[in-house]
Amino acid sequence: MTSEELKKSITEALKDFGLPRLIIAGFLVVLFIAAPFVGVSMGASLTDIFNRFGQNELLTLAMVPMILSGAGLNFGLSLGVIAGLLGSTMAMQFGFTGWQGIFGAMIISIPFGILFGWLYSLLLNRVRGEEMTIALYVGFAAVMFMSIMWLVLPYTSENMVWGYSGDGLRTTITLDGYWVKQLSNFLVIQKGNFVFPTGMILFCALMSFLMWLFIRSKTGTAITAVGSNPDYARSSGININKMRRISIIISTVTGAIGILIYQQSYGFIQLYQAPLYMAFPAVAAVLIGGASINKASVLNVVIGTILFQGILTLTPSVINSVLQTDVSEVIRIVLSNGMILYALTRKTGATR
DSSP: OOHHHHHHHHHHHHHHHOHHHHHHHHHHHHHHHHGGGGTOOHHHHHHHHHHHHHHHHHHHHTHHHHHHTTOOOOTTTHHHHHHHHHHHHHHHHTTOOHHHHHHHHHHHHHHHHHHHHHHHHHHHTTSTTOHHHHHHHHHHHHHHHHHHHHHHSOOOOTTTBOTTTSOSBOSEEEOTTTTTTTTTTTTOEEETTEEEOHHHHHHHHHHHHHHHHHHTSHHHHHHHHHHHOHHHHHHTTOOHHHHHHHHHHHHHHHHHHHHHHHHHHHOEEEOTTTTTTTHHHHHHHHHHTTOOSSOOOHHHHHHHHHHHHHHHHHHHHHHHHHHTSOOHHHHHHHHHHHHHHHHHTOOOOOOO
């Protein structure tokens, strides 16, 4: 290969990766280099990044099916989160613990995810072209409705209900004694203050692989065709509404499983208004990863989640050490909302 050909290949690779992602990745590398010089522990920082990646990867992965079907970014991810919350609280009510607890919660969550996804799809199929706006308000409405239901549903477990009244679920419920870090601690690798949550990362890899296989299946190809060219898909005999419905259901179910993975790593179940804005970081991550409003891939999810969570984890630590004061929450809010704003203003993205 000549120098000109090599230069052209490098230029095309950089163009394909995208200048915005290159800048963000470069900033992340600079933070990694600067961290040891300002007293930030690399082991603890890497542990936080891997934990945050595992917590958020499936929630970001839930965006892919709806993007491919042309239903847009899933701002109604809160519906999937609510399905997962119902599964986890019911599993606790039944007294499930350990592996039985987390997988029992998944099994209970899936039917709720299918039901909510089906109802969600009926609405989105009637408002084609306005899906993202409608989805945002559907998600907000569902969270507010469930804020009432968490108070009136007949839960009785003393570990979940308010102690002074004996009914109504608490705002935050600990998973201690149930399935806290059940996946994260499976085959865990620990060296000094660096802890690698092997089980959680492996589970995320498995789910990502299954999504990759689904996208390449006959149904997945039909869903992609619907999102890319509805007229061609219709002329080929593809039922557009059915494909969109399948993609919305899969997205909702993936979100339900995603919040369960988040919970077991975080150690708590958070109810009421906690799910209100959970779609925004997931939307930002998949767009930063190179997706657009009509094209996305598993690779976009992995890259975007690493970049988004890496910046969100390292920047406050480095700046706090430099300034010798705790402004981490302010920095985190500015960064997260700034990256979300950047991501939502993007019009194009990678196709792979």
